[in-house]
Each structure stands twice: as structure tokens, then as C-alpha cells.
Amino acid sequence: MRDGAVMVTGGAGYIGSHAVLALLDAGWRVVVVDNLVTGFDWAVDRRARLVVANVADDEKVRDAIREHGVTAIMHFAGSVVVPESVSDPLKYYRNNTAASRSLIESAVSEGVKHFIFSSTAATYGVPEVVPVREDSPQLPINPYGMSKLMTEHMLRDVAAAHPLNFAALRYFNVAGADPQGRSGQSTAGATHLIKIAAEAATGKRGHVSVFGTDFATRDGTGVRDYIHVSDLAAAHVDALDLLLAEPGKSHFLNAGYGRGYSVLEVLDAVDRVTNMKIERRMEGRRAGDPDELVSDNRAILEALPWRPKYDDLDRIVTDALSWERHLASRQ
Numbered sequence: 280m281r282d283g284a285v286m287v288t289g290g291a292g293y294i295g296s297h298a299v300l301a302l303l304d305a306g307w308r309v310v311v312v313d314n315l316v317t318g319f320d321w322a323v324d325r326r327a328r329l330v331v332a333n334v335a336d337d338e339k340v341r342d343a344i345r346e347h348g349v350t351a352i353m354h355f356a357g358s359v360v361v362p363e364s365v366s367d368p369l370k371y372y373r374n375n376t377a378a379s380r381s382l383i384e385s386a387v388s389e390g391v392k393h394f395i396f397s398s399t400a401a402t403y404g405v406p407e408v409v410p411v412r413e414d415s416p417q418l419p420i421n422p423y424g425m426s427k428l429m430t431e432h433m434l435r436d437v438a439a440a441h442p443l444n445f446a447a448l449r450y451f452n453v454a455g456a457d458p459q460g461r462s463g464q465s466t467a468g469a470t471h472l473i474k475i476a477a478e479a480a481t482g483k484r485g486h487v488s489v490f491g492t493d494f495a496t497r498d499g500t501g502v503r504d505y506i507h508v509s510d511l512a513a514a515h516v517d518a519l520d521l522l523l524a525e526p527g528k529s530h531f532l533n534a535g536y537g538r539g540y541s542v543l544e545v546l547d548a549v550d551r552v553t554n555m556k557i558e559r560r561m562e563g564r565r566a567g568d569p570d571e572l573v574s575d576n577r578a579i580l581e582a583l584p585w586r587p588k589y590d591d592l593d594r595i596v597t598d599a600l601s602w603e604r605h606l607a608s609r610q
């Protein structure tokens with residue numbers, strides 16, 4: 280067992296629940312704070328404690344920090360639907376920016392010295408240069424990306440003023456599920472490509488729409504850097520060790536594999552893995568989709584001992600499908 284406990288906000292959600300597993304497997308004590316609006320209590324491993332609360336509920340959060348001896352916070356809680364952030368921006372500035380501000384203030388006032396934040400490649404907007412480096416201009420094109428960028432700025436300023444260091448991991452396209460089948464993407468109303476394709480493969484939907492075939496990419500469809508959720512979770516555990524080892528230093532790190540796949544390549548992988556031919560419907564572009572979003576991941580590989588274990592599109596798709604079948608069998 281390690282000294283102290285890690286508070287995981289959003290630990291009942293998709294990425295957070297995988298981080299909980301990775302932390303527990305690494306010997307950490309874990310306290311989850313989740314309001315269960317989009318997360319599920321059953322997604323929280325039994326070895327972790329669950330506090331049902333909003334991260335902006337200062338009293339409950341501070342009590343939990345004290346009661347469990349929390350020494351670090353991993354902050355996953357937030358709203359994540361990009362089009363919704365356009366139609367309801369204040370929800371994103373409340374749930375992402377303002378809630379993060381409260382949580383960071385709770386961390387500072389309770390003397391929590393390490394903070395890991397779920398940031399996003401959406402903070403780059405439409406990058407001019409791909410693969411994208413961490414020092415590229417950050418010009419988000421939607422309130423979701425802006426709400427996360429504002430939190431990055433708060434963390435930078437707070438770390439300069441208080442004894443707290445942080446790692447902001449900028450996620451690229453997160454997909455897949457725990458290889459041991461303990462968690463996966465369970466939220467209804469999926470919009471992400473691999474989840475949608477997995478739903479089509481299990482008969483939950485009839486086809487997959489391909490949004491745009493005229494992008495400036497090798498086959499005209501959008502190219503993204505898909506990272507397995509368990510590799511991403513493992514990166515958080517290593518980032519925490521780095522923060523503990525070098526207290527004066529903070530980090531902005533891209534979390535991706537540094538390689539892109541087009542929509543059609545992803546759908547080919549799904550057909551390959553399932554031995555099916557899922558119907559594809561060519562449709563127009565979705566608003567705000569860049570042609571290509573691929574990480575330059577040299578900084579994270581340099582900063583952390585982390586090496587991806589599941590850097591394989593077929594593996595990501597296989598694990599996503601296993602989880603989808605598991606969900607289907609529960610209904």
C-alpha cells in the first residue's frame with residue numbers, strides 16, 4: 280500500500296473508472312467523488328470508497344480529503360459532449376471551469392499537493408501543424424475546449440502561487456475498455472466513433488454514419504489518434520509518481536499514440552474483428568471537425584516511464600466490442 284490516498288473525481292465515469300482500477304492495481308487507496316449524473320455506482324471498483332457529491336460541494340470534498348488522508352487528486356469529472364457545449368456553454372463553464380476552480384481551491388486549502396487534470400486535444404482547436412506538439416497554439420473552437428483550457432490556466436497560476444504541482448494530460452481519442460472486462464464505456468447516447476461502431480456490431484444500431492468524405496486526408500475521412508483507455512489510465516498513475524518525485528515541476532502532456540487512423544480504417548478494423556460488414560452511410564461533415572488530429576507524443580514518452588501496452592487498433596476495437604457485448608447481455 281502507498282502512503283495516502285488518491286481522490287478520483289468522475290471515478291464512476293468512463294475514463295475515471297479505469298483510472299480507479301489502475302490506481303488500485305498499483306497499490307493506492309482510492310476515494311471516488313462522483314455525482315452519478317452520467318457515471319454509475321457499479322462502475323466503481325469495490326476496493327474504492329465512493330462519495331456521492333458534486334466536486335463543487337466544498338464541504339463534502341474537504342471532509343473526504345481530511346477523512347481519507349488524500350494526498351493527490353485526479354480530476355476527471357466534467358461534461359464532455361462537444362455539440363452540447365455549443366448549445367449550452369454555461370453548463371460547460373459551470374461543470375468544467377467553475378467546478379474545477381472549487382476543487383482546486385479545496386486542494387490548496389486542505390494542503391493537497393498534487394493534481395492531475397483531464398485536459399483535451401480540443402484545447403488546440405484546428406491545429407496548423409500535425410502531429411500537434413504541446414507548445415502549439417491553443418485556440419479552442421468550442422466551449423468544451425475553452426472550458427478545459429481555462430482550467431489549465433488556473434492550474435498554471437495556482438501552481439506558481441501555492442505548493443502544488445500538476446500534470447494536465449491532453450487526451451486524444453480515448454476508446455476501448457478494460458482488457459479484464461471490469462469497466463468500459465457505458466454512457467447512453469454515444470457519439471464517439473468506436474463506441475458507435477461497437478453498438479452497430481452488436482445490433483444496437485443499424486449502420487454507422489461516416490461524417491465527411493472530403494477531408495484533406497488519405498481517404499477523405501477524418502483522421503484521429505485513438506488511445507486505449509487502459510493505457511491512458513496507466514499514464515495517470517505514472518504521472519502521479521512523477522509529481523511526487525519532482526514537487527516543484529508541472530507538466531502539460533499530450534496523451535496519444537502519435538499515429539492516426541481514418542474513419543474508414545477504423546470501420547475496416549471493426550469489420551475485421553467481427554468478421555461482419557457493418558453498413559456505412561456516407562454523410563456530410565459534422566460541424567467543427569478538423570481533418571486530422573494526431574498527437575506528437577514525444578514529451579510524455581520522455582517524461583514518464585509509461586509505454587503503451589495496447590497500441591493496436593484491432594486491440595482497441597476488440598476490447599470495445601467485448602464491453603458492448605457485456606452491456607448487451609446485462610439488459
Ligand code: UDP
Binds near residue numbers: 470488490491502
Ligand atoms: N465520426 C463518424 N461517424 C460517427 C462518429 C464519428 O464518421 O458516427 C467521425 C468524426 O467525424 C471524426 C472521427 O469519427 O472524424 C472521430 O469522432 P469522435 O466523435 O469519435 O471523436 P472526436 O474526434 O470528434 O472527439
